[in-house]
Amino acid sequence: MRILCCVKRVPAPGAKINVSADGQSVETAHLGFTTSPHEECAVEEAIQLAERHDGTVTVLTLGPPEAEEQLRYAASVGAHELVLIPTDGTNWDPQRTALALTKAIVELESGDPFDLVLFGNESADSGGFQVGVRVAHALGRPMVNGIKGIDIEGDQITARRAVDAGFEVYELPRPAVLGVKEGINLPRYPTMKGRLASKKVEMATADVDAEPGGQLMVKLQQPEEQVSKTEILGDSPEAASKVVDLLEELGVL
Amino acid sequence: MTLLVVLEHDRGEMAEASREALTSARDLAAKLDEPLHAVLVGEEAEPLAEEAAKFGAEVVHVASHDLLTDYGPDAWAETVRQLAEELDAVAVMAVGTDRGNEVMAQIAAREDLPFVANCLSVDAGDPWELTRVQWGGSLLEDVTLDADRKLLSIAHHAVVAEPAPEAADGDVEQFEPDLDDEMSVTMVRDRVVLTQGITLSTAPVVVSGGRGVGSADGFAVLDELAELLGGVVGCSRAVTNNGWRPHASQVGQTGTRIAPEIYIATGISGAIQHWVGAMASKKILAINTDPEANMVVKADYAVLADLHKVVPAISEEIRRRRAG
Numbered sequence: 001m002r003i004l005c006c007v008k009r010v011p012a013p014g015a016k017i018n019v020s021a022d023g024q025s026v027e028t029a030h031l032g033f034t035t036s037p038h039e040e041c042a043v044e045e046a047i048q049l050a051e052r053h054d055g056t057v058t059v060l061t062l063g064p065p066e067a068e069e070q071l072r073y074a075a076s077v078g079a080h081e082l083v084l085i086p087t088d089g090t091n092w093d094p095q096r097t098a099l100a101l102t103k104a105i106v107e108l109e110s111g112d113p114f115d116l117v118l119f120g121n122e123s124a125d126s127g128g129f130q131v132g133v134r135v136a137h138a139l140g141r142p143m144v145n146g147i148k149g150i151d152i153e154g155d156q157i158t159a160r161r162a163v164d165a166g167f168e169v170y171e172l173p174r175p176a177v178l179g180v181k182e183g184i185n186l187p188r189y190p191t192m193k194g195r196l197a198s199k200k201v202e203m204a205t206a207d208v209d210a211e212p213g214g215q216l217m218v219k220l221q222q223p224e225e226q227v228s229k230t231e232i233l234g235d236s237p238e239a240a241s242k243v244v245d246l247l248e249e250l251g252v253l
Numbered sequence: 254m255t256l257l258v259v260l261e262h263d264r265g266e267m268a269e270a271s272r273e274a275l276t277s278a279r280d281l282a283a284k285l286d287e288p289l290h291a292v293l294v295g296e297e298a299e300p301l302a303e304e305a306a307k308f309g310a311e312v313v314h315v316a317s318h319d320l321l322t323d324y325g326p327d328a329w330a331e332t333v334r335q336l337a338e339e340l341d342a343v344a345v346m347a348v349g350t351d352r353g354n355e356v357m358a359q360i361a362a363r364e365d366l367p368f369v370a371n372c373l374s375v376d377a378g379d380p381w382e383l384t385r386v387q388w389g390g391s392l393l394e395d396v397t398l399d400a401d402r403k404l405l406s407i408a409h410h411a412v413v414a415e416p417a418p419e420a421a422d423g424d425v426e427q428f429e430p431d432l433d434d435e436m437s438v439t440m441v442r443d444r445v446v447l448t449q450g451i452t453l454s455t456a457p458v459v460v461s462g463g464r465g466v467g468s469a470d471g472f473a474v475l476d477e478l479a480e481l482l483g484g485v486v487g488c489s490r491a492v493t494n495n496g497w498r499p500h501a502s503q504v505g506q507t508g509t510r511i512a513p514e515i516y517i518a519t520g521i522s523g524a525i526q527h528w529v530g531a532m533a534s535k536k537i538l539a540i541n542t543d544p545e546a547n548m549v550v551k552a553d554y555a556v557l558a559d560l561h562k563v564v565p566a567i568s569e570e571i572r573r574r575r576a577g
């Protein structure tokens with residue numbers, strides 16, 4: 001069984017997301033980078049499925065050359081093949097991203113489709129809720145987003161999607177595409193051995209590009225903040241009585 | 254030409270999100286000087302037409318087909334796509350729920366049109382200018398949209414649903430799409446209903462713990478306080494990543510958005526991705542040893558001390574008062 005995961009490199013901001021002076025990107029001078037959380041879970045899910053079904057996991061990203069860091073991380077937890085679509089680091093709109101990913105996937109498959117392609121439910125930064133759906137449609141494969149459980153038996157993939165009252169169950173034939181949500185599993189941490197091995201995994205590049213789509217970013221901006229003054233109730237357990245006064249006042253006791 | 258709104262309902266019950274969609278679509282339709290139409294997909298949808306009219310829908314299209322008896326992204330998207338085509342709709346919009354965004358993305362993929370997800374505002378000038386949310390609401394993005402048919406979703410909770418000053422006609426029109434059997438592939442096969450008591454998203458009180466709690470066992474004091482308050486325990490992603498608590502308890506961008514009467518955040522630094530999930534709380538009390546922690550700075554109230562001493566003291570005080 002061959003499984004492909006599409007992941008995106010995103011900054012890991014702390015208390016605030018600062019915007020660069022030209023409004024074109026997040027100010028990342030003092031930030032680390034990570035893989036979008038939903039996609040980290042997609043990679044973990046792929047590895048667990050591959051372990052159960054004797055398969056291989058390929059991880060694909062479209063991003064700046066530094067996105068190699070996120071691919072290596074995926075290898076350190078067990079991904080077998082790594083592919084980078086290099087960009088100049090500028091923002092690509094969802095249509096352009098999806099088209100480039102599709103071209104790379106078609107190239108990678110050369111006629112032999114991945115049994116399952118996994119995406120995140122949405123990317124952590126731009127959150128367009130669409131790249132996976134577009135790729136699936138271009139590949140002519142069924143796609144369901146928001147998945148929190150996957151089982152594969154023979155040619156059938158059973159996927160569970162969390163809704164308010166419980167789960168919706170979907171049954172898809174292979175090959176299929178799914179968008180995964182955090183919570184589907186608890187991603188493992190890399191071992192020292194895994195980290196060392198990941199350095200030796202070959203990283204392929206796919207030089208593909210596509211025309212920009214019809215959604216054009218003009219600028220990023222921070223939302224207005226409600227500033228509130230914090231009332232300090234105390235700096236010791238003695239504050240408990242004031243806290244309970246407050247709870248009574250709010251009527252939650 | 255029309256402005257077409259996709260309505261969501263759960264077997265006969267109109268979703269609040271759909272009222273939001275109609276509320277913002279009404280404004281847009283007025284600015285565009287186009288009639289506002291709505292589409293209801295699936296069984297038991299027809300009785301909702303009256304409700305849609307109250308919120309301004311001039312025509313309500315009720316789509317029915319064997320493949321629409323339960324939700325399926327392909328069949329739903331193809332239905333709305335065909336209707337939009339038939340009406341020559343200027344724009345199609347939904348609310349940015351899981352389903353809303355999925356259906357819109359499917360339509361966009363079929364037509365190779367752009368789709369702007371989770372908008373806060375829409376200015377239908379030349380060109381169309383929209384503001385949408387990134388990072389689950391922590392950042393805003395201004396975009397322009399160039400497309401023959403505009404596809405967009407409105408961020409959930411971005412507008413307060415309000416009925417139209419005067420109800421519209423809400424004429425019901427049946428629509429039978431032409432769907433391929435292939436589309437049944439992505440239809441819901443089964444439902445597993447989990448009966449729950451109060452949940453994180455509905456609890457009046459949420460008592461949360463972060464990395465500062467120190468261990469899974471450390472949560473015992475939070476469980477105790479939550480129980481006394483009739484609330485539920487939440488946590489940060491640092492906690493779920495450590496396996497101390499299940500993901501279902503996580504508050505934040507990739508967890509649950511909460512809106513309790515009071516949020517008690519203990520040992521949580523208040524990273525922006527956590528904050529977006531908590532900021533709708535009516536009041537926030539931070540318990541943290543660090544006076545500079547973002548959670549403390551943004552909270553309404555704070556206790557600057559060790560949570561392992563403060564939280565048991567609060568429980569103790571509640572018990573004392575109840576006994577007295």
Ligand SMILES: Cc1cc2nc3c(=O)[nH]c(=O)nc-3n(C[C@H](O)[C@H](O)[C@H](O)COP(=O)(O)OP(=O)(O)OC[C@H]3O[C@@H](n4cnc5c(N)ncnc54)[C@H](O)[C@@H]3O)c2cc1C
Nearest residue numbers: 124463464465489490491505506507520522526527542560
């Ligand atoms: C794309 C993305 C999405 C994310 N989504 C989420 C999300 O949905 N939810 C989420 O929570 N995070 C999310 N995160 C992670 C987030 O950035 C933070 O890493 C995380 O919230 C930190 O958790 P924390 O506050 O528990 O830990 P820390 O940041 O380590 O904070 C621990 C706090 O505990 C205090 N403390 C320590 N000991 C004590 C004590 N004895 N008594 C009182 N206080 C004490 C410290 O002063 C500190 O403020 C996301 C990150 C990314 C990149």
Ligand SMILES: Nc1ncnc2c1ncn2[C@@H]1O[C@H](COP(=O)(O)O)[C@@H](O)[C@H]1O
Nearest residue numbers: 006007062119120122123128129130131
């Ligand atoms: N640059 C990228 N490289 C690889 N995968 C991506 C990229 N952008 C988006 N994706 C995938 O598409 C999913 C949906 O992204 P989006 O439409 O931006 O919300 C993400 O969770 C990723 O799995």
